[in-house]
Amino acid sequence: MKAIRGAFLDFLHDPFYRDEQEAIRYLPDGLLVMDGEKIADFGRFDELAEKYADVSTHHYANRLIMPGFVDTHVHYPQTEMIAAYGEQLLEWLEKYTFPTELKFQDKTYARSVADRFLNMLLMNGTTTAQVFTTTFPQSVDAFFEACSERNICMIAGLTGIDREGLAPAEYRDTADSFYANSKDLIERWHMKGRNKYAITPRFALGSTREQLDRCGQLKGEYPTAWVNTHMSENHKEIAQVAEAFPEASDYLNVYERAGIVGPKFTAGHAIHLSDDAFQRMSASKCSISFCPSSNLYLGSGLFMIHKAKSLETPVLVGLGTDMGAGDCFSILRVLNDAYKVAALQSQKLSVFKGLYLATLGGAKSLMLEDEIGSLDPGKYADLVVLDLSPTPALAFRAQNNPFGKDQTSEEHQCARMEHDAFGTMMLGDERSVEATYVSGQLLYRKTGTPVH
Incomplete structure (x- = not known):
């Protein structure tokens, strides 16, 4: 068993048909626990930290973790x-x-x-x-x-x-x-x-x-x-x-x-x-x-x-x-x-409609939503870790995010993430990918070569 900590985004509903804030699940500080190839648990870090205190945990600070x-x-x-x-x-x-x-x-x-x-x-x-x-x-x-x-x-x-x-x-x-x-x-x-x-x-x-x-x-x-x-x-x-x-x-x-x-x-x-x-x-x-x-x-x-x-x-x-x-x-x-x-x-x-198509929407289109596409326990631990400011242009854009870091409410944190994620949707590429997990295994990290 192992875990990763960081900011997480996935989807509970289709934002083309539901209010976008109701469709997303955003945890500014979350914990995802993997047991073998599947997700064993997922939730807020402060609610799960004690339960999994003895589990080896990698913290992806200043990153956004999503379903692959x-x-x-x-x-x-x-x-x-x-x-x-x-x-x-x-x-x-x-x-x-x-x-x-x-x-x-x-x-x-x-x-x-x-x-x-x-x-x-x-x-x-x-x-x-x-x-x-x-x-x-x-x-x-x-x-x-x-x-x-x-x-x-x-x-x-x-x-x-x-x-x-x-x-x-x-x-x-x-x-x-x-x-x-x-x-x-x-x-x-x-x-x-x-x-x-x-x-x-x-x-x-x-x-x-x-x-x-x-x-x-x-x-x-x-x-x-x-x-x-x-x-x-x-x-x-x-x-x-x-x-x-x-x-x-x-x-x-x-x-x-x-x-x-x-x-x-x-x-x-x-x-x-x-x-x-x-x-x-x-x-x-x-x-x-x-x-x-x-x-x-x-x-x-x-x-x-x-x-x-x-x-x-x-x-x-x-x-x-x-x-x-x-x-x-x-x-x-x-x-x-x-x-x-x-x-x-x-x-x-919108960025949420786009990222839905890239994750849960794609899974549903292939009739695979019971296996992949979101971060629900029981699904495969297929994950992508995104760096939202890997280039000078994106870093400068994030630096000038209108929702400042001093605003710490979850509403402001979500708005800040939405701003930076849209920048990644428009300006991102493979440089935005920090790491990729498949079936609970780290198969790529940003070192220029696959882990496999």
Whole structure:
């Protein structure tokens, strides 16, 4: 048993629908006790200190401790091609993505990238992610092997694409090989340790009807598996999906007809949706991964966060870096772009709404809120320790916080934290991450190298 002391922030409710002060739980001086990989106790330091006086405690002074960040959409094989120049989605896939992902036929290479990728996530405070792999089963094995060594919660699966003309022949699979390989991988990895499997058609345009039907078959056989894909990202892509699936009423209906839309289904992007599509997604209790950095980088469009989080069509939403179309591994940088995407649509994304999406909101979107996303006892001890003034700009901004340190009431302490946390949301990156804990173990500290 061990403990950490400091200022803690997590969420009890969704601040998009509740008063923000009611939605947050902020303890200016708290104690979190870990027993093995789980949180054993959590509360105010002065209320718990005597009970745990003999427990080894690390004090993170002048830091903010939160549940680890959740990245609901990211591509580990694209780690080396981050920030590729000058193309939109379909051209970008052809020019950069498929040539890079072909390297993952080599399991040794795949494992080397998986290790690097996971270390980069930890450096950025991300402790859970939903991850795309490639069409090669060995790339999935390599990834889950690396995850198992870290006891980290990751969702991933074989990424299917079998339509001629959408990828090189040597990259494509078939409906039958996708089904057989996915079934084998599910049996080997799903719910083994903290590994979780996602049935993963890359995107509707990349799959034949036969492959999508096989996805539905797999979901029927393994109902606890996740489903992860892309949807309605780019106007050219959407038009080609309509041509490829004339029987479908829209992009979402392609997946509905395959029988894979429902809880644990995540649509990456979902930028260009009709009111009817939002309504159907809300009714089906599926989720959207909001990937603003990628959407801006590829010029895909602006996600309607206000529509997805409306009272009329509430949809579960998490944040995705979508690295490598996204140009970062940092959920903090994604929040910077999310704020701007909202502002371009005359909306405001507060720091509490943003950090909710990064933690409990992301967990709920993946149906993982019973395991991660907040600091409740019984959940996994996946934590990020944030330095709110790691750069000269943030330090100077914090120094001039309008809520001075001499104001010591909890109300003023919370207002001061809100001011500094918003600065971190807009100006933060991996330099803001002091430490990252996974399953109760310190796997990263700000020394430039992972602890693992």
